[in-house]
Amino acid sequence: MITDPSALNAGGLRSQWLAGYQPQLRISEIGKLAAIGDGIAWIEGLPSAAMDQILRFENGSEALVFHLGSKRIGAILLGQEEGLAAGAAAHLTGRRLDIGVGDGFLGRVVDPLGNPLDGGPQPKFTRRRALEVPSPPITARDFVRRPLLSGSKMVDTMIPIGKGQRQLIIGDAGTGKSSLAMDTIIAQKGRDVLCVYVLISQKRSAVVATIETLRQAGVLDISCVVVAEATTTPGLKFLAPFAGCALAEEWMWGGRDVLVVYDDLTTHARAYRELSLLLRRPPGREAYPGDIFYLHARLLERSTCLASRYGSGSMTALPIVETEQGEIAAYIPTNLISITDGQIYLDPALYARGFLPAIDITRSVSRIGGKAQLPAIKAEAGRMKLDFLQFLELEVFTRFGSRLEAGVDAKIQRGRLLRELLKQERLAPLSPEQHLAWLVAYNEGAFDALAGEAVQGRLARLLHQAAAGGPGLAAGRDAWRDAVAGWLQEACDEPPA
Template identity: 65%
Template sequence: MAAEAAGPLARLSAWLGDYRFGLRVREVGQVASVGDGIVWIVGLPSAAMDDLVTFEDGSRAVVFDLGRELLGAVLLHESDTLSAGTRAWLTQRSLHIPVGDGLLGRAVDPLGFPLDGQPAPESQGRRRLESRSPPIVARDFVHRPLYTGIKVIDTLVPIGKGQRQLIVGDEGLGRSSLALDTVIHQRGKGVYCVYVLIGQKRSSVVQTIETLRHYEALSYTTVVVAEAAALPGLKHLAPFAGCAIAEYWMEQGRDTLVIYDDLSAHARNYRELSLLLKRPPGREAYPGDIFSVHARLLERSTCLNAAHGGGSMTALPIVETQQGEIAAYVPTNLISITDGQIYLDRALFVSGVRPAIDIGRSVSRIGGAAQHPAVKREATSMKLAYLQFLELETFTRFGARLEASMENIIRSGRVLRELLKQDRLVPLSIECQMAWLVAFNDGHLNAVDPKDLPPLLSQLEKGACRSGLNLSDSREAWQKSVRSWLGSSENA
């Protein structure tokens, strides 16, 4: 018995030996007012930006504004009993989110809590939502292609792993469809995807998740959701949460893709928060630091060099325009931050060109450096020829008479425009795209009526899938195969 009692006594003696008398001080604040997702607090003089604050009723907030008399915080969780007079304390912690492979196939909120009715995902650690972007010495040149499965993008506006490519256009033109096609096309390619939904209706959120599940893309995708009914603070944090999740995989040496759908809603939400916090408005009533907010988010997307794991994070932010006004404040900000943009045009959409990508306004500033040499060889002069065709086509509308060479350009351009059309949720492998590129450049399709192209394209795609040819094969091998695939049609 004496031996058994010795253990607790020894522990008690050790605790008493380490105990030191001292004054224990803890700051206690008090809620002055609360409303619209904003809480004003009196006290807490040592608070800093982005500090977490807890309230005695269980609510939580993050410090967003430091005033002379009042502390402005954005609510992350609000109980029904939060009111003026409620006490508040600093947690001495910053915002973190669980990260790891356990998040694959899950739908979570910006704080990592599950939204799919399943238990909390198993995490391999936690990561700050706000962190510094990788330094220059840790970055590498974008040198590997990220295929979207969309013909017009992979050939004329290519994207590389680690690139930031903006998708811009009016509502209802298929911006989200391009992003979904890209995610679906990553199946089996070792790319982990994060899809961030900001301020969307619950029906849209459910439809997006069900689409990913139907096409078996949810197994390698994490969906971060801050729906329209969520607190403004959660909608503000959503893109940073998605970036943190993808950033963890990037630092593990993996390739990741993150979709921000969309940053226009995020900017409007940030403007709302800033006006409620009594910050001075700037252009279009947006606060002056909206550029900084999006810049520090998108600058975290990059391609790391081998010494830092060799991972990559490709960002496809989506932004909305009004009546095609690409010179608006938020679109111009994002265009200046990103490495290129894919512009969707309403006139093309109405005329039946799907996807309605305006080749003249779309550009990829670094994706060409990552394009496979075989694809680059076939598509080098295609964009210039297509733009020349569009310019010449305007003259034919006025009844202008053209030379035979010009008519050939117009005929070839119309064939190319039909070739670039593609249904949504039907991404094509790069081998299938290589087949029609070779067929077009060798003139096999020039004499074909544009209305008769779909069956020929289907024939080329089936042939490319069955042949086992890849981009490393010689052009002569591709030419021979293309002639054989089209042989029956040419004989007919």
């Protein structure tokens, strides 16, 4: 039956509509915009409004219901058209907030509502997905068994990450947290892993630099960047990680592997605190609302590895959190540590000494990734990690200037060599074969007689040889030992540059 008379001609169609018209009582709620400011709208009326429901104002602006009061409801402005002012009529739409999803978002930069920010057309999508949905049930989850390679020597050998894991990156400002996450995304090139990078309350210069780095590394076409700039409203900053998670979930439920980076959840928590205070919610510890833990728990719990009957897809989360003066026991960091499956701690003291990436292995842990580590790397890394931990304990004695036993001094020298080997430049992720090559060379003592720049030179040539080809990860240790010995001999025979 045709119900819209405005779409009909003045002839027979109008008479057809009149013939089918049935008089009946029609009731609709109309609210009134009472106040607006700081990205928040207060609406009177609309007694049937529900949480997370979208409202539409008479000028086309939309808002998301976020607070239900006895006399007013508070809403987050999603889009503010010109002319929106107090007194405007508001209507319920019956819709919940969702975002377009699909492969059309690969290579694109969008805002939390899915609108393009890169100057291109609207991304093509076949369906839409709600920003907030329940996390997968326990019956749909599987054990973490497959490694997600980061390309970092320290991470892949001592703090491994598995597909479906939630690994926190934590440290002070300026210690390289975003760089480590960027390297991990670059390491996914050619590994059939899609990436979502969520930038929350970042400066435009930082956003542009991030996008350009991904483009130059050749991984922007397998990535989607969700941006909520520092100048945007707290409501859009709050929605940004949920939008990125919705995009990643679509690929995960489609049987694909996804890596999502939340950079960072400290600013996300501050945006949520600002939003809650604007909505006059009761403040709690450090003025954060009482549900701040639930906010991040319901976000990160959506990252998992699905069982085979659900497609075996996975979503690996790398949330980033910032500490102040190394205070790892602060409110938001401890919340996230308790939610995630491990953390990578970047120490400002190591960063100041030039040890990059500045990962403090004594405060970092992966509670799951070791079960997904490649067997060949796991076997070699076990010996190396023990040497490094012993060295960190023994190095304390060198500060007193006392004479050490020969065995202790040898361990310290070997530990210093290992620390030199673990240094790594930005944007230079290694393959598993390269990891295995330098691990075998170290465990066989191939670098013991070298020091300083000679170590880095020999290591660079070894990694170049390993990248060109090797026995393969399935080969035995003897095959790798022979291959590494041959590569090192070739490096020794080369004339110095």
